[in-house]
Amino acid sequence: MTVLPKLVLTRDLASLGVSTRQLPAAVRAGALVRIRQGVYVDAAAWRGLQPWDQYRVRIEAAAETCQSLTIFSHHSAAATMGIPTIHRGQPVHALTTFKGGGRSRAGIRRHLIAPGRIDAHELGGLLITSRVQTVLDIAAFVPFAEALVPLDHVLKPDATRGLAALTKDELIGALPGRYTPAAERRVMAALEFSDPASGSAGESYSRGLIHVAGFTAPTLQYEICNSKGRVGWSDFYWEGSRTAGEFDGFAKYEKAEYLKGRTPGQVVVAEKMREDNIRATGRNVVRWVWSDLWTAGELERKLSEAGVPRRRRPSAGHGTGRGTQKRSEDTR
Structure with a gap:
């Protein structure tokens, strides 16, 4: 980090x-x-x-100025542990057992919790909620598509921090009695849909928006081949319309582990060649970027024009990005 x-x-x-x-x-x-x-x-x-690191600075600043012992939670705990979330201009989050008014102030949102429900540990000089509690708290607090981002992440091993993957059974086992019935149903819906095959935060968020918009579920990380062998992998694939879906984040053009010694320009050319090879197999390719996810209905429009089939129409009041107006850099 x-x-x-x-x-x-x-x-x-x-x-x-x-x-x-x-x-x-x-x-x-x-x-x-x-x-x-x-x-x-x-x-x-x-x-x-980057904005997510600026958010970490705000967390540390809050820790330095809090007058009492503070346990950071939700997006703040996630940021400290390197768990990606959709920030959406989040304040600093912390827990409190105080039932009176005025719990949230000075840029810190405090969440009421029973003392026996706190599961916390120290990391980097900060007290934060555990991975299990953190991702469940976020899933109970944010819209469905946003909840998938941290959930998908913790279902995979974190090689950078040497952490084993969590299981859905572990997460489900920690649910009873923690939230209201309505919040527990929201968490369960996100948990059931979560998938460790999702390759990035952007892919997880996209997948949630795709589901809410009523499209059929794509196959993730689909291998595409021609007569000579493998052409490449697609982030999403819909067999019904022979459509490959590609989410373009910025990491592949910026981070050394994705560049692998190449310049960003060389990566762009390689991506273009890969897309041409996929199209040569008779498949469609539809691409989208972070700005498409922030613009209400834009991802839905692109998928519809590409012929991606629907299982149903989107539910009333559920857009494909209307609630999120922040820039892509706010995602981590």
């Missing part, structure tokens, strides 16, 4: 006898960015961070 910039804390400066009067001027001059009251960070370092 990215090394985050050092926080500038007014309390530390004050303890050293250093004046803090210059901090607001430094913010106005563009040298510092104010993260929250009493916490600043170097502006150049902040601008160099």
